[in-house]
Each structure stands twice: as structure tokens, then as C-alpha cells.
Amino acid sequence: xxxxxxxxxxxxxxxxxxxxxxxxxxxxxxxxxxxxxxxxxxxxxxxxxxxxxxxxxxxxxxxxxxxxxxxxxxxxxxxxxxxxxxxxxxxxxxxxxxxxxxxxxxxxxxxxxxxxxxxxxxxxxxxxxxxxxxxxxxxxxxxxxxxxxxxxxxxxxxxxxxxxxxxxxxxxxxxxxxxxxxxxxxxxxxxxxxxxxxxxxxxxxxxxxxxxxxxxxxxxxxxxxxxxxxxxxxxxxxxxxxxxxxxxxxxxxxxxxxxxxxxxxxxxxxxxxxxxxxxxxxxxxxxxxxxxxxxxxxxxxxxx
DNA sequence: CGGGCCCTGGAT
DNA sequence: ATCCAGGGCCCG
Numbered sequence: 001x002x003x004x005x006x007x008x009x010x011x012x013x014x015x016x017x018x019x020x021x022x023x024x025x026x027x028x029x030x031x032x033x034x035x036x037x038x039x040x041x042x043x044x045x046x047x048x049x050x051x052x053x054x055x056x057x058x059x060x061x062x063x064x065x066x067x068x069x070x071x072x073x074x075x076x077x078x079x080x081x082x083x084x085x086x087x088x089x090x091x092x093x094x095x096x097x098x099x100x101x102x103x104x105x106x107x108x109x110x111x112x113x114x115x116x117x118x119x120x121x122x123x124x125x126x127x128x129x130x131x132x133x134x135x136x137x138x139x140x141x142x143x144x145x146x147x148x149x150x151x152x153x154x155x156x157x158x159x160x161x162x163x164x165x166x167x168x169x170x171x172x173x174x175x176x177x178x179x180x181x182x183x184x185x186x187x188x189x190x191x192x193x194x195x196x197x198x199x200x201x202x203x204x205x206x207x208x209x210x211x212x213x214x215x216x217x218x219x220x221x222x223x224x225x226x227x228x229x230x231x232x233x234x235x236x237x238x239x240x241x242x243x244x245x246x247x248x249x250x251x252x253x254x255x256x257x258x259x260x261x262x263x264x265x266x267x268x269x270x271x272x273x274x275x276x277x278x279x280x281x282x283x284x285x286x287x288x289x290x291x292x293x294x295x296x297x298x299x300x301x302x303x304x
Numbered sequence: 305c306g307g308g309c310c311c312t313g314g315a316t
Numbered sequence: 317a318t319c320c321a322g323g324g325c326c327c328g
Contacts, residue, residue: 003323006322059323077311077323077324078321078322078323079311079312079322095312113311113312114310114313114321114323115312116311116323116324117323170305171305172305172306176305179323179324188322188323189323190322191322235322237321237322241322258322278306278307279306281320281322
């Protein structure tokens with residue numbers, strides 16, 4: 001569920017509430033939540049540390065704690081939430097996965113209905129380019145568990161040209177490539193569709209049929225869309241996505257493609273179509289995003 | 305590189 | 317009862 005804009009909104013909330021606070025205790029309520037690192041003593045070792053930074057790369061979130069070379073990593077999966085509560089909830093929250101108890105008596109509750117999210121610790125390792133590991137950190141390190149994903153489109157240190165060049169070498173559908181976190185991270189199903197609507201590209205065109213310059217523009221479009229979404233707190237369809245204070249985001253009203261099947265395209269009035277690409281529901285304007293008939297696609301390669 | 309699967313709950 | 321959901325990984 002949460003994509004980059006939602007995770008960034010949550011990161012800002014966690015940063016505001018936790019930096020300078022000490023994590024007294026890490027309580028795990030569901031064994032599945034720590035499936036990537038079942039040994040609970042590792043979490044216990046981090047307890048007692050003051051939170052220095054709350055960082056994010058793509059959809060990965062991590063806490064940097066004083067006196068530890070390991071980060072506390074959270075991935076929210078499809079339905080994870082981090083809620084800051086003044087006091088421990090009583091009765092316990094439904095779908096509660098883990099709780100961080102803070103030194104002022106408040107808690108950060110990790111709630112996860114669909115259980116695809118997880119909590120783990122991971123050693124901080126140097127970034128390959130020496131730049132900060134992501135948003136919210138000044139250190140040139142990233143948790144090893146998140147080192148396999150690329151920088152995201154809102155990261156000033158993303159090498160857009162390099163990412164575009166690598167994308168141009170795969171024949172997969174452009175939408176699949178946008179969802180592949182190894183090229184650029186943070187883009188999920190909603191923002192992939194919004195990006196392709198903005199770029200006026202058909203989701204099924206092979207990335208290799210697009211010029212590197214076009215692919216760089218697609219990355220730029222994704223940054224614009226996700227930046228605008230961060231500005232309004234992300235996209236909430238229902239209570240499944242809320243920020244750390246329990247508030248919804250307002251980007252749903254700005255969506256141009258996602259979830260709009262049968263509604264008129266905001267650019268040309270043609271009815272938005274729903275199809276399946278890479279096993280995911282996909283929404284697009286059949287006119288604006290016709291294969292090979294779009295402004296960005298004018299430079300489409302004939303063959304390579 | 306595409307398909308299937310992990311899980312739960314709400315909609316149809 | 318069945319299908320579908322915003323993520324990611326593993327399999328063949």
C-alpha cells in the first residue's frame with residue numbers, strides 16, 4: 001500500500017516524534033513481523049539507544065540509534081502503519097505487529113493488517129557512491145537490508161542518466177520496470193500509473209524501445225508526481241493508510257489515472273481504461289497513452 | 305523475464 | 317463463495 005509519498009509522510013512524522021527520544025523497549029507481538037530476523041535478542045540490544053535519525057530510501061524506513069552500528073529497519077509492505085500514541089493503547093490495537101516504547105511514555109505502534117510488512121535490524125554499510133543513504137540521514141550509510149535497491153526519484157543523489165541507461169537495456173514493459181526497485185525505488189502501482197499518464201506512455205511498451213533521454217524524462221515525471229503527493233500527505237483511499245498521527249493524505253483527489261476506469265481523462269476526455277500489466281491493475285488513457293503516439297514518445301526508437 | 309505466492313479483510 | 321487489493325521475492 002504505502003509507496004514513496006506515504007512512507008515519506010510517515011518518515012517525517014516519526015522523525016518529529018522520535019528524534020532525541022530514547023527507545024526503551026522493542027516489543028514484538030507477531031512472530032511473522034520479525035521473520036527476516038527472528039532472534040529477539042538483537043532488538044533488545046538496540047533498546048536504550050537515543051534516536052538520532054529517521055531515514056528512508058524508496059519504501060524502506062530505518063532508525064539510526066545512538067551507540068549502534070545496526071539500524072532498525074521497517075518495511076510497511078501493503079498495509080503497514082506506524083502510529084504515534086501518547087500512551088500505550090488499551091486494549092491493544094487490532095493487527096498490532098510491534099511496539100516501540102519511548103522514554104516519555106508514548107509509543108510508536110507498528111500495525112499491519114496484511115502482514116507483508118516486517119521489522120528487522122541490519123548493519124549500516126557504506127553507500128557505494130559515498131553520498132547519504134537516503135532522505136533524513138546525513139551519513140553515507142544504508143542498512144545492508146536496503147542496499148540492494150536503487151536511490152529513489154526524490155533523492156538528489158540519484159544518478160538519473162545511469163538509471164535511464166540501465167532501464168533502456170531491458171525489454172520488460174515500462175510499467176514493470178518502474179515497479180522494479182533496482183532501477184529507481186519508491187514507485188508502486190499507483191504512482192507508476194500516474195507517472196505514465198503524465199509521460200503519456202503506454203504501460204506495456206518495452207523499456208528498450210524508449211530512448212535513454214525519454215526514460216530520464218519518465219523518472220523526472222515520477223519525481224514531480226510523487227513530490228506533489230508528499231506535499232499533501234500521500235494518497236488515502238480508506239483508513240488503511242494514515243500518517244503517524246492517524247491523519248489521511250489528500251492526493252487521491254489529484255489522481256489522473258489510478259482507479260479512474262470509465263471516468264473521462266483529465267487531459268482529453270477519453271474514458272480511462274483498466275487493464276492488467278505485470279499482474280497488476282493498470283489504468284491508462286487509451287488516447288493520450290496510445291503506443292507510439294505521444295509527445296514524450298516522439299523520440300521512441302524504431303529498433304535497437 | 306513473467307507468473308505465482310505470501311496474508312487478511314472488504315466488496316461483489 | 318469468490319475475487320481483489322497500493323509490495324516484494326522466489327521460482328522455473
